[in-house]
Amino acid sequence: MKRDPVVDFRESRQDKFISSLSANLNVMIQAVKRAGRGLMRDFGELENLQLSQKGAADFVSTADTNSEKTLREYLLKVRPRYGFLQEEGGEIKGEDTSHRWIIDPLDGTMNFLHAVPHFAISLALQEDQEIVAGVVYNPATSDLFYAEKGFGAWMLTASGSSRLHVSKRSALNESVVVTGIPHLGHGNAERFVAQLMPMMTKTGGVRRMGAASLDLAYVAAGRFECYWEEDIKPWDIAAGMLMVREAGGRVCTTSGVETPKTVLTDGSILASNSLQYEVFKSLIVK
DSSP, X not given: OOOOHHHHHHHXXXXXXXXXXXXXXXXXXXXXXXXXXXXXXXXXXXXXXOEEEEETTEEEEHHHHHHHHHHXXXXXXXXXXXXXXETTTEEEOOSSTTEEEXXXXXEOHHHXXXXXXOOEEEEEEEETXXXXXXXXXXXXXXXXXXXXXXXXXXXXXXXXXXXXXXXOOOOGGGOEEXXXXXXXXXXXXXXXXXXXXXXXXXXXXXXXXXXXXXXXXXXHTTSOSEEEEESOOHHXXXXXXXXXXXXXXXXXXXXXXXXXXXXXXXXXXXXXXXXXXXXXXXXXXX
């Protein structure tokens, strides 16, 4: 198939820029782009994908497993001593016990399986129990967000990158919030409705997009003012929670604990811009 010269030119400029980033980010971006190419091949042939079921309404496809395999093989090649925490493959301990990759090879599987182009690969690097770098990549739109502890959060553009900042909106009635909704086999519907009611009645709108990593990236980019969800896993939020903090936002559990290690493993998260953080906490944390 003939390549688009405009796409080739844009990608060549991006590759030059990526090579100027830190060694860790360079490796991570190369990894998600490799996996993204495979996901897009599978996205074009959805009817041929093999599916298996992990839970009542929890599916895994060959796209998930192939993406995870691509990521793991590339990361093992460049960082052979690091460990892994993977959505599909579980935990693999490395010789270097202070570093591990946290991988969601396909966040938004149900969107993917229904041909909705809103899904992502989420990759984070954990060092001594702290997330120090994260990348979230939607290969369907080419949106690529990245962050490194102490160096801000960014979005890759055609010629370089632009820095991310959380929203400066301070009024609830102007704010749009995003969440995940309990469904068959997941979450506490009664508790969610209690959290949803004040959000519906006080904010400018509530969205359910279906990919937690992108929800967090969108908060970091100022597109949404707040994201909250329960029954969430570390690989869903590891990269995104760093992005929100590096973009000037704040993150806690839905019980109000801000310690990053606790947020990562608690199973709940609330992330927002700084201006309305206490307000959103008052609506969710009970």
